[in-house]
Amino acid sequence: MKVEQIYTGCLAQGAYYIVSENEAAIIDPLREVSPYIARLEKDKVKLEYIFETHFHADFVSGHLDLSQKTGAPIVYGPTANPEFDAIIAGDEQIFEIGKVKIKALHTPGHTMESTTYLLIDENGKETAIFSGDTLFLGDVGRPDLAQKSASMTQEELAGLLYDSLQKKIMPLADDITVYPAHGAGSACGKNMQKETVDTLGNQKRTNYALNQPDKESFVTEVLDGLSAPPKYFGMNVAMNKSGYASFDDVMKKGKNPLSVEDFVTIAENTDALILDTRGAADFHKGFVPNSINIGVKGDFAPWVGAMIVDVNQPIILVSDAGTEEEVITRLSRVGFDNVLGYLDGSFEAWKNAGKEIDEVKRISPQQFADAFKPEDKVIDVRKIGEYSAEHINDAYHRPLAEISEWVDSIDDTEHFFLHCAGGYRSMIAASIFNARGIRNFTEVEGGFNGIKKTEKVATTDFVCQSKTL
Template identity: 75%
Template sequence: MKIEQIYTGCLAQGAYYIVSEGEAAIIDPLREIKPYTDRLTKDGVALKYIFETHFHADFVSGHLDLSKATGAPIVYGPTAQPAFDSTVATDGQVFNIGKVTITALHTPGHTMESTTYLLKDESGKDVAIFSGDTLFLGDVGRPDLAQKAASMTQEDLAGMLYDSLTQKIMPLADDVTVYPAHGAGSACGKNMQKETVDTLGNQKRTNYALNQPDKASFIQAVTEGLSAPPGYFGMNVAMNKLGYESFDAVMAKGKTALSPNAFESAAEETGALILDTRNSGAFSQGFIPNSINIGLKGDFAPWVGAMIVDVKQPLLLVVEDDTIEEAITRLSRVGFDNVIGYLDGGFEAWKKEGKETDTVDRITAADFAARINEQSTIIDVRKDGEYAAEHVDGAYHRPLALINEWIKDINPEEHFFVHCAGGYRSMIAASILQARGYRNFSEVDGGYNAIAKTEVPKTDFVCQTKVLK
């Protein structure tokens, strides 16, 4: 028997590959299936089952393309109602893979169909659970994502999650290995550990959710402090449940190379958003007006989902070198399938045609330190925890994810500074600000990491309720 975790860092997502006696199972595959089919061919094994722990919200699974390519059936847990052929398991149903078995344990709470798969070895001993979003390391799945679909409150779902954990998972032996669907960085939980594999015994000792004294305390603990889920989550659930265009078709359409003139015409005729995936430094020095910068070398796909939201939005890409396939792949993982082409020759080709360009006023941390004073407006777009740990004295905390809420409070006549931790997120903010007509700011290269090395006054958390106007 072989168990392999295939972890994708930018999505903090774990897929799983299990092999026994010439047969294989894959749990929660990503959108592009070639890595899986290549692995099956290399190992000389047949894919017997594709297991889905639930209808994922944060990424589009590769279950449909993988099933079509291999003939393997797709398995969901009880109550799932996908719009395509699949096997909907009963609670406790056993599936054989070579000499091992996988048992479907219905564990609703994160979603109604959420299922944990229990792996037993040749002797029938419990070896591992593939817990999906039911149990994370250090956390449990948030119970607010499926409440509308289930016509239940998040408290109702949290109560179901408590029952699932205490009745189905906690009774298992401490030496059982926990393989979750996500790790730290995923928006599907709030307190995940950086590790991606652990024993159930250690989770029983260290996971805050598993150490609540009673059901009421559990419900309160797992529902407090939940931030609003990214807007694209609901659309990803729909794609996973209803179906989607094949990955190969998405790739073929997106790889349409457009000359600068054709690119410009496409933007005007289709209303496509121009997504520039170059690094923040290159973008700041020159870009196509009104384009949005989300660098490919970073948490690209999650930030695209958070900033653009509508997965059906037509996209035109500006990429560096030979990264077009990577960009399309990573967009497709979160359901952004409507890439209609990319700029052939990149931004350099656009400049050579003499077309209009724009720049961002990016300054160094030293310049920032020299220019600020007590009247300076400083906007920190980092997350809550980062800001709370330490920030520039007097800086406003305005998380990037909430830019559509706070942008209206900016006085367009008053200069301000904007920074994040290193420059990635602040350049996203800068590109959105300029696309919406704000030009009265300077973005700090290197972000707080660089600012912290200067003599700029700093402070720990202070609640700020001032307005920007």
């Protein structure tokens, strides 16, 4: 038996590949399925089942393409109602893969169909659980996402999650391995550990949610401090439930090189958004006017989802040459399939054609420290936990994830400094400001991390972030 975790850092997502004898199963596959098919061919095994722990909100699964290419059936847990052919498992139904077995344990609470899959080895020993978004390392799945579809309050869903954990997960042996669907950085939880694999026994000891004295306390603690879910989550759920275009077709459509003139024509005559995926260090020096910068070398897909929201939004790309396929792939992982093409020759082609160029004023942390006066306005776009832990005295907190709610309140007659933790998020914000005609600001390279190292700017006392969620 072989169990492989296939972890994708930018989504903080774990897919799983299980092999026994000449048969295999895959749990929660990503959108692009060629890596899985390559593994199957290399191992000379047949894919027997594609297991889905639930209808994912934060990414588009590859279940449909993988099933179409391999003939393997898709399996969901009880109460799931997908708009395509699938096996709807009964609670405790067993599936055989080679000499091992996988038992479906219905664990509703995060969603109604949420299911944990229990792996039983060749000797009949229960060895691992693939817990989806039911149990994370250090946390449990947020119970506020499925309220509408379940016709339940978040408190009722949290109570259901408590029952699932107590009845289905906690009775299992301590030496069982926990393989969750997500790790630290995912918006599906609030307190996840950086590790991606653990024992159930250690989670019983250390996971705050598993150590509540009763259901009422569990509900209170699990719901406390939840930030609003990203607005694209509902669209991803719909795609996972109803279907989507083949990834091959999405890639073929998006890998369309556009001349400068064709790029201009699309930009001026459609509602296409110009997405510049170059790094902040290059973007600020020059970019196509009205471009939104979200660097591909970062938490790209989640920020695309949070900033653009509408998965049907037409997009034209400005990307570093040779990265176009990666960008289109990562966009598709969160359902942004409507890429119309990319600027052939990247930004250099635009510049060489003599087209108008925009810029963002950026200074180093040391330059900021030397110029900063206590009366200067500073906007900090980090998350609430980061800001609460430590920030520049009197800095305004304006989270990037909520920029659509506060950007119109910016007074462009008053200069302000802009920063995040390291410069990635603040350049996203800067590009949005520029596109809206807000230009009286200076962005700080290296963000708060760099500013703090100068030891010249007064900040609040540090508070451990784990206490500020």
